[in-house]
Amino acid sequence: xxxxxxxxxxxxxxxxxxxxxxxxxxxxxxxxxxxxxxxxxxxxxxxxxxxxxxxxxxxxxxxxxxxxxxxxxxxxxxxxxxxxxxxxxxxxxxxxxxxxxxxxxxxxxxxxxxxxxxxxxxxxxxxxxxxxxxxxxxxxxxxxxxxxxxxxxxxxxxxxxxxxxxxxxxxxxxxxxxxxxxxxxxxxxxxxxxxxxxxxxxxxxxxxxxxxxxxxxxxxxxxxxxxxxxxxxxxxxxxxxxxxxxxxxxxxxxxxxxxxxxxxxxxxx
Amino acid sequence: xxxxxxxxxxxxxxxxxxxxxxxxxxxxxxxxxxxxxxxxxxxxxxxxxxxxxxxxxxxxxxxxxxxxxxxxxxxxxxxxxxxxxxxxxxxxxxxxxxxxxxxxxxxxxxxxxxxxxxxxxxxxxxxxxxxxxxxxxxxxxxxxxxxxxxxxxxxxxxxxxxxxxxxxxxxxxxxxxxxxxxxxxxxxxxxxxxxxxxxxxxxxxxxxxxxxxxxxxxxxxxxxxxxxxxxxxxxxxxxxxxxxxxxxx
Numbered sequence: 050x051x052x053x054x055x056x057x058x059x060x061x062x063x064x065x066x067x068x069x070x071x072x073x074x075x076x077x078x079x080x081x082x083x084x085x086x087x088x089x090x091x092x093x094x095x096x097x098x099x100x101x102x103x104x105x106x107x108x109x110x111x112x113x114x115x116x117x118x119x120x121x122x123x124x125x126x127x128x129x130x131x132x133x134x135x136x137x138x139x140x141x142x143x144x145x146x147x148x149x150x151x152x153x154x155x156x157x158x159x160x161x162x163x164x165x166x167x168x169x170x171x172x173x174x175x176x177x178x179x180x181x182x183x184x185x186x187x188x189x190x191x192x193x194x195x196x197x198x199x200x201x202x203x204x205x206x207x208x209x210x211x212x213x214x215x216x217x218x219x220x221x222x223x224x225x226x227x228x229x230x231x232x233x234x235x236x237x238x239x240x241x242x243x244x245x246x247x248x249x250x251x252x253x254x255x256x257x258x259x260x261x262x263x264x265x266x267x268x269x270x271x272x273x274x275x276x277x278x279x280x281x282x283x284x285x286x287x288x289x290x291x292x293x294x295x296x297x298x299x300x301x302x303x304x305x306x307x308x309x310x311x312x313x314x315x316x317x318x
Numbered sequence: 319x320x321x322x323x324x325x326x327x328x329x330x331x332x333x334x335x336x337x338x339x340x341x342x343x344x345x346x347x348x349x350x351x352x353x354x355x356x357x358x359x360x361x362x363x364x365x366x367x368x369x370x371x372x373x374x375x376x377x378x379x380x381x382x383x384x385x386x387x388x389x390x391x392x393x394x395x396x397x398x399x400x401x402x403x404x405x406x407x408x409x410x411x412x413x414x415x416x417x418x419x420x421x422x423x424x425x426x427x428x429x430x431x432x433x434x435x436x437x438x439x440x441x442x443x444x445x446x447x448x449x450x451x452x453x454x455x456x457x458x459x460x461x462x463x464x465x466x467x468x469x470x471x472x473x474x475x476x477x478x479x480x481x482x483x484x485x486x487x488x489x490x491x492x493x494x495x496x497x498x499x500x501x502x503x504x505x506x507x508x509x510x511x512x513x514x515x516x517x518x519x520x521x522x523x524x525x526x527x528x529x530x531x532x533x534x535x536x537x538x539x540x541x542x543x544x545x546x547x548x549x550x551x552x553x554x555x556x557x558x559x560x561x562x563x564x565x566x567x
Contacts, residue, residue, distance in 0.1 A: 052429030055426045056426060059427050063415070063423045067415070142408050148375070149374045149402070149404045150424075150428060151397075151428065152427075153396075
């Protein structure tokens, strides 16, 4: 068992080191949800009233409502970014070092996904620490129960990213992922508005949002942040995670990024 | 060679084709004896990198077999990969980590930790001539230093086979010559088997074993003398030219 634990520790340690040393990446990951919280939510506070609904026990400010969605946003961006890099960009070099180490490929890829999720979870906690001063004050046990929700939701999104970038050639740059994956998933979800409000506006959009895996991730996070469990979301997220992870591990092919790196002109010498 | 010691690397009828492309490799078979330096010589586009991707399990070969020290890469990948160190053509060091951090990461991937890992890392730093630069960011190292570090990193877990894919690409003449000499010396002194791909004939030494690859097929394999004999040539360059149908080296 020891080589497996050491290997995972190595992968996690490297992810943390890289994250801490790339301060620009850290700031970008933090600024994005904070802009939504400080500017978007403040602007829409008076327009979008949100009534009492579980897990909230009273009327809440709009900022309070969208905070779990912004936690999900951090996981979504992080998962897509790291998965894309595992297939195409400069990470390909270090992916090769990882993949020629002796442990099974499924374990190496899964470890890389989990390590990425743990780093993203760290970002979520930093975001929540700042949000505390903006009167986003969930109960203290919620910070603890949030962690498993972040892990499973993050793994689901990371595996989805790996799956998409392995199978869809058009997603080889981040702009493609933003337009075709991140924005549709984020906006057609319960991150910014409750599903019942979406239903009032468009039954079709409601159906899409209700089926959106990101909605389930956000709801899981929302309830977990208030130390509660939403069983429906948990089952859905676990199911999607198992499906995405299995297909992503099966479909991962380093030859893809390899050919991309060599300019798609044909096989390298 | 003793009958009980399997070759460090044995390839049996390996083939591979990129999607919708013509075959990059067709029925490639050859072996790398234990303790020998084997140069895989081929022009650009011959299939060298593709072959090394199959040998290192990056790609899965639909046909054929790869045996590393007798271990089938498909059936017992842990043993096969554990016996192999790899240096890729493309740089694979983490530029934002220090020299020691890069080595420690690789040690952990191979299940090395504690005093053993520390000792191996010190050895690797000495081998790469970077004893004083363990805390330096890799970004600050020259191309030659980075290559030496990659070679030292590939040897951290004491493999019996070292596989290098055109490791001198992009280096200046002096660094190139030094690295070729260092790996030859290491092979001779430590009994390490080396598979070294190149398209540069001056990296092949007279005592090496030689495999000439062209258009995805092995054109000749054996000692340098045997390959020259097969091509009826007086030099490695001439043999290479003949076997690759007049292509310049």
